[in-house]
Amino acid sequence: MLKVIGVPFIVYAAEPEDADLLVNIRVQSMRESLEALGRFDPDRARERFLNNFVCEDTFKLVSGQQILGFYLLRDRKDYIWLDHLYVHPSAQGGGIGAAVISRIKAHAFSKRKPIRLGALKQSKANAFYQRHGFQHTHSAEFDNYYELPLESMPQGAPTFILKRAEPKDIEQLADLRHEAMKDEWAANNLTDYALARRHFFEDFKSEATLKIVQNEELLGFTAVHEYQDYIHLDMIYLHPTTQGQGIGGQIVTNIKEQATQLNKPIRLGALRISNSNKFYLAQGFNFTHNVDFNNYYEFTPEPAFQLQSASQEDFEELQHIRYTAMKESAEANGLFHHDEAREIFLSEYAPEKTRKIQKSGKTVGFYVVLNHLDHLYLDMFYLLPEAQGLGIGSKVLQQIKDQADEQNKPIRLDALRISRANDFYQGYGFRVTHSEGSINYYEYAPKCSLEVSEA
Secondary structure, X not given: OOOOOOOXXXXXXXXXXXXHHHHHHHHHHHHHHHXXXXXXXXXXXXXXXXXXXXXXXXXXXXXOOEEEEEEEEEEOOOOEEEEEEEEOHHHOOOOHHHHHHHHHHHHHHHHOOOEEEEEEOOOOHHHHHHHOOOEEEEEOOOEEEEEEOHHHOOOOOOOOEEEEOOHHHHHHHHHHHHHHHHHHHHHOOOOOHHHHHHHHHHHOOHHHEEEEEEOOEEEEEEEEEEOOOOEEEEEEEEOHXXXXXXXXXXXXXXXXXXXXHHOOOEEEEEEOOOOHHHHHHHOOOEEEEEEXXXXXXXXXXXXXXXXXXXXXXXXXXXXXXXXXXXXXXXXXXXXXXXXXXXXXXXXXXXHHHEEEXXXXXXXXXXXXXXXXOOOEEEEEEEEOHHXXXXXXXXXXXXXXXXXXXXXXXXXXEEXXXXXXXXXXXXHOOOEEEEEEOOEEEEEEOOHHHHHHHHO
């Protein structure tokens, strides 16, 4: 039986376009340890990773739309080499690393091989791996090396990953769909299986389809389409031998998290006579209507935050948020002077252009967008530390990007060079245009202008 770990992420096979985002996570995660050794060189760290990046060995940890971290496993002749395991600093401390180690142990146990790895000498990773049973074997100049012997691993079955489908997979996916659906098709008097197969071939889009695999064995697949105002869960099929083990629930939970982060409902259809109806109702979907042989459902996410216009009376509260949010980065850049920063903010504060971000009735952040003739300028964007890592920032930024796309204007902004904000903006399609002193400058090109230039 498959073991489904109850943690808020799903593991995806990495793809070539993930490389830049993953290397940014690596640099941020390694920074503290490398600085302690006097060896922090972000350009060198990026180059080394990108030169050795292999999609087939790399697995990303995804919650909704967000990549929380990744790991890289190399299957050697007589052992498994854990080459990388990084969780973004904003997502650390929530049990993600421990859950990943449990997955890797299960994978190694199924291969009947020990796990080996290396960790920087002055890294917190040493204590982490020791807590999880890894034994120190030897040390080099900068690294400690560890092994987890096979006999020290608890017995467990490997868990599934999601992997992008390819056009060549269509026959195998059609066969699995038939096995998963044939009894329900018959119960609904839909027995023209050749027609059903033909429709699948006509509708199949590999780029929107994810295979559910375990050790390269196909367990099922799912297809999700994102539209402007909703997400369509087009299909999710599991082979009959893998149904009832929690896999579908974990995948749907992740799609619901995606919907929450994007603030979009999920819509889907299910045959009238089908166990899927009970499943989706149990997952929080509401029945909306039926047509012919199908029932239709919708899941509406709870709003993660609310936006409100600021007033002059909000200045002190927003000044405190700005101070708290930027203190670490400003100090890292040698720029922080509280009284001076307060005076600058007071001189620039324009409540009519400021939007407060509220969660559960409390103001947790704010932003300012200046709408110029030829571009939008994201002048300020701050979130309290307690509100970071919850997807709020990504949702707000997506709304601003939607505004830019609608007006066909680029978004421009700046960020301190030593700041997590750089990874955040780069992860959402902003590119560095230039740097001056301690500031990086970014621009996001709206989709309409991209489409015109590509045409």
